[in-house]
Amino acid sequence: MNGIIASIFIMIHSNKNNMNNLGNEMYDLIIKLFPICRSITGEGVRETLKIIEEYIPIKITEVPTGTKILDWNVPKEWNIRDAYIKDDSGKKIVDFKKSNLHVLNYSAPIHKKIGLNELKEHLYTLPDYPDWTPYLTSYYSENWGFCMPHNLYEQLHEGEYEVLIDSTLEDGHLTYGELFIKGESEDEVLLSTYLCHPSLCNDNLSGISLLTFLAAILLKEDLRYSYRFLFIPETVGSITWLSLNEEKVSRIKHGLVATCVGDRGSLTYKKSRAGHAEIDRVVEYVLKESGTPYKVVDFFPSGSDERQFCSPGFNLHVGSLMRTMYGHFPEYHTSADNIDFVSPLHLGDSLKKYLEVIYILENNQFYLNLSPKGEPQLGRRGLYSQIGAKKEGDTHEITALLWVLNLSDGANSLLDIAIRSGLRFKQIKHAADILHNKNLLKKIS
Ligand code: ZN
Numbered sequence: 033m034n035g036i037i038a039s040i041f042i043m044i045h046s047n048k049n050n051m052n053n054l055g056n057e058m059y060d061l062i063i064k065l066f067p068i069c070r071s072i073t074g075e076g077v078r079e080t081l082k083i084i085e086e087y088i089p090i091k092i093t094e095v096p097t098g099t100k101i102l103d104w105n106v107p108k109e110w111n112i113r114d115a116y117i118k119d120d121s122g123k124k125i126v127d128f129k130k131s132n133l134h135v136l137n138y139s140a141p142i143h144k145k146i147g148l149n150e151l152k153e154h155l156y157t158l159p160d161y162p163d164w165t166p167y168l169t170s171y172y173s174e175n176w177g178f179c180m181p182h183n184l185y186e187q188l189h190e191g192e193y194e195v196l197i198d199s200t201l202e203d204g205h206l207t208y209g210e211l212f213i214k215g216e217s218e219d220e221v222l223l224s225t226y227l228c229h230p231s232l233c234n235d236n237l238s239g240i241s242l243l244t245f246l247a248a249i250l251l252k253e254d255l256r257y258s259y260r261f262l263f264i265p266e267t268v269g270s271i272t273w274l275s276l277n278e279e280k281v282s283r284i285k286h287g288l289v290a291t292c293v294g295d296r297g298s299l300t301y302k303k304s305r306a307g308h309a310e311i312d313r314v315v316e317y318v319l320k321e322s323g324t325p326y327k328v329v330d331f332f333p334s335g336s337d338e339r340q341f342c343s344p345g346f347n348l349h350v351g352s353l354m355r356t357m358y359g360h361f362p363e364y365h366t367s368a369d370n371i372d373f374v375s376p377l378h379l380g381d382s383l384k385k386y387l388e389v390i391y392i393l394e395n396n397q398f399y400l401n402l403s404p405k406g407e408p409q410l411g412r413r414g415l416y417s418q419i420g421a422k423k424e425g426d427t428h429e430i431t432a433l434l435w436v437l438n439l440s441d442g443a444n445s446l447l448d449i450a451i452r453s454g455l456r457f458k459q460i461k462h463a464a465d466i467l468h469n470k471n472l473l474k475k476i477s
Pocket residue numbers: 229235358365
């Protein structure tokens with residue numbers, strides 16, 4: 033086969049073991065990243081980026097606290113070393129070292145003894161899921177607090193409690209990672225994920241792992257598009273990147289936010305704000321062709337970083353390809369979104385879908401039929417003898433040739449032809465390659 037990223041085509045269509053092995057490696061990276069206490073700033077982000085750097089050559093940027101970023105400012109940097117609640121017998125009833133979810137993320141430092149009533153004002157639980165610890169944050173209003181299972185909360189008795197949060201909230205930096213892979217074209221595909229959640233797997237370690245492995249694959253390819261990978265804190269990170277890189281934004285033609293890609297649910301695509309962009313059509317086509325259940329939802333202005341990329345001043349063609357959408361599984365933002373909640377098989381399947389999307393984006397070109405008056409004589413060019421027409425597959429190949437010749441008038445991309453003909457994109461692409469080699473087609477974009 034000729035054409036761009038042929039090896040990706042082989043990887044996703046010919047060797048199932050490849051994807052299973054990659055799923056296992058993606059899972060191993062999640063296990064490595066799981067214990068780190070991440071937030072929107074701080075050492076947890078740096079430690080995470082250092083691990084990603086072992087896989088792909090990201091560039092790390094540090095933006096000082098107070099820097100003006102669009103309508104926002106880079107916040108103070110948060111770091112934490114320890115936190116606990118001790119009861120009056122000195123026993124630790126909540127211990128940050130056992131789970132970083134126990135601390136309200138971005139808690140200000142505190143060390144004092146308090147009574148039960150005051151303590152309860154700073155405790156957060158999930159009465160509906162009494163064994164789980166919720167994940168909560170207080171980034172933009174200074175507060176402190178602990179999160180714990182409701183069952184434990186109900187056992188608290190009157191008395192004096194020692195609370196310690198050994199954290200710092202001071203001037204520092206916001207840190208993010210970026211990888212740019214130069215392709216033939218200056219036009220870019222943006223692939224973004226966030227790295228600000230502590231020990232949570234589907235939301236968000238699965239997205240980090242998927243983009244790390246996707247980047248490692250694309251680094252080995254000759255690409256048509258240039259690819260920009262972002263590993264950023266959610267919301268404030270995308271606002272920072274957009275603010276510092278406004279001159280690059282117009283080069284972004286397509287994009288996806290990767291999140292919640294490791295659970296056992298079926299795939300969900302959240303469309304870009306435009307709703308009918310090429311990325312929207314390509315992802316929908318890949319999901320439809322997969323033959324497995326999927327959902328497509330229209331853009332809405334809450335969610336992840338697509339909110340910023342699709343804000344009206346940028347209006348980028350960025351959607352989000354997920355499995356079960358954030359907020360739609362009970363484990364979301366709780367201690368139950370752990371390493372058992374994600375599976376290597378589903379991580380590998382999500383990566384395969386991303387590769388299929390990229391394969392089509394890379395190859396979705398427009399051609400012009402150079403012999404448009406009547407059908408060109410295929411037999412004279414060896415195309416009938418080459419493809420036979422004896423087997424059913426051969427008939428499909430002839431049909432594909434005829435569709436490509438007929439619709440290659442400059443107004444239809446290969447994806448348009450695949451959709452209209454009902455043939456698979458790979459058959460249409462194969463037919464276009466053959467006709468191009470026989471000088472019957474000219475690439476026009
Ligand atoms: Zn989240």
